[in-house]
Amino acid sequence: MGIHLHIGVLAFPFGTHAAPLLALVERLAAASPPGTRFSFFNSAISNSTIFPESESDANKNIKAYDVFDGTPEGEVFRGTHFEAVGLFIKASPGNFENAIEVAEVDAGLKISCLITDAFLWFACDLAEKRGVPWVPFWTAASCSLSAHAYTDEILKAVEGLKEKADQEQTLTFIPGLSKVHFTDLPPEIFLDQNPTPLAITINNMVQNLPRSTAVVLNSFEEIDPLITKDLKSKFQHFLNVGPSLLSTTTASPSPDNDKTGCLSWLETQTRPKSVVYISFGTVITPPENELAALAEALETCEYGKMVSWAPQARVLEHGSVGVFVTHCGWNSVLESVSRGVPLICRPFFGDQKVNSRMVEDTWKIGVRVEGGVFDKTSTVEALRCVMTGEAGEAIRENVCRLKEKAAGAVGLEGSSSKNFTKLLEIISVQK
Structure with a gap:
């Protein structure tokens, strides 16, 4: 034809x-x-x-x-x-x-x-x-x-x-x-x-x-x-x-795109919403001192998994994931909303600061790291806020409501x- x-x-x-x-x-x-x-x-x-x-x-x-x-x-x-x-x-x-x-x-x-x-x-x-x-x-x-x-x-x-x-x-x-x-x-x-x-x-x-x-x-x-x-x-x-x-109208993701074993690792986690997923997109690498502070904040976890690439949308969809630590690029924010996962934001450039402000103060579906950079104290506080307590519960309810609105929009x-x-x-x- x-x-x-x-x-x-x-x-x-x-x-x-x-x-x-x-x-x-x-x-x-x-x-x-x-x-x-x-x-x-x-x-x-x-x-x-x-x-x-x-x-x-x-x-x-x-x-x-x-x-x-x-x-x-x-x-x-x-x-x-x-x-x-x-x-x-x-x-x-x-x-x-x-x-x-x-x-x-x-x-x-x-x-x-x-x-x-x-x-x-x-x-x-x-x-x-x-x-x-x-x-x-x-x-x-x-x-x-x-x-x-x-x-x-x-x-x-x-x-x-x-x-x-x-x-x-x-x-x-x-x-x-x-x-x-x-x-x-x-x-x-x-x-x-x-x-x-x-x-x-x-x-x-x-x-x-x-x-x-x-x-x-x-x-x-x-x-x-x-x-x-x-x-x-x-x-x-x-x-x-x-x-x-x-x-x-979007094709389902290929089931074989788990080359780094993220999804199989998530399947071994027994507690719902207990995993912290961390990714800063394709361009950004945080400074070494911030990466060290982030690692210190997470050191109480028994173990984790570090990979060069992850099928992000499918990871966020998994029931064991409880929060997304992100640079707050729009694609990441939208994927998190679409899967009903709260956010912890550390913006770097471009539109990321605006997005993170909307996440925390307008949509109320996550928090920004205090001071705008990772240190051990601010990171632990952000994790506690989202993962435990009344504040975290309210954030989770807000992101789930927004997820429902997103689903309705494409109905x-x-x-x-x-x-x-x-x-x-x-x-x-x-x-």
Whole structure:
């Protein structure tokens, strides 16, 4: 059967950006009519990580294309994560345009819609030039998107903060962020103090997102009703379509992805909700002194298991897991909510401080480590708070209620299911 609809997907190949975008595309591909092709543009390294060696039946209508990552030809990149981001941004959008031309020749059909990571703001110009919809995917939470959307208002408010103590004031002028402090905000908002390539990219994104056909998130409206209502007024379509982990259109995880033995080890645990699961994502390694403090806080445990990789969603689903110690990246927060597991947060950069503030003070589904860093005393106190006593019980009840709302959102008549249907309509419009 020939290709009747060709959709281009532009990924940002760093951190946990590309994998959630691919998860969304897999859902769309499964729900799209025959003859729909999704061309997935991403760096070679990232593609090799998120695509299996052999394409499964579910991925027949998704074709991966490698784009130039900015590393000079013949050189092996040995810089930092953020230097790699800078090189990639410098190579864009030309690297994507070249790959798009190849994909259009392969498919024998021009691209009729661009779904992209929201960071890739220049896609609005690519889409406009082609006369096709631009659908940016914001890979983080609606709370951090709202903070970025109010950049101008935040900068004006900061001008009035004379003392450092004033920076602990909250963002009462932003709907849904009344518990968030100025000190929680992503540094990229303050471009004058932080003119990195990523900060410039995010600020360009803020300026261009209103030009989008729809802004899509892997979240659900009910987690932040005030923010949802406000952002719906700012964009043509604001579509929460998650959590994808709970969606019936998401394939079940493969039973053989327990190569490090995490799940089999959990099966040997006899007490429900007794295990502390610790993970800081794919980018972050805490400083050695904090790792030592964390180990000291946990030394009263008889034994544990340390692995290089874990099937996180399945670990969190296990009945023996009682708390998740995390950097508070959005994917981790959402997976924990989807499984009803409370959080202990030690944020590091980006949106993580905002997320952790929402976790503790707005959603009340976890706690932040006192002082913002691991030491033995603060870590023990956080563990005791969540794992024992009335405070921990209340936190557990709150996260279970939020889990139920998340499940309802992806139900047949749920808000996320309706938004996903709307997204399918948008990307299926022919030129």
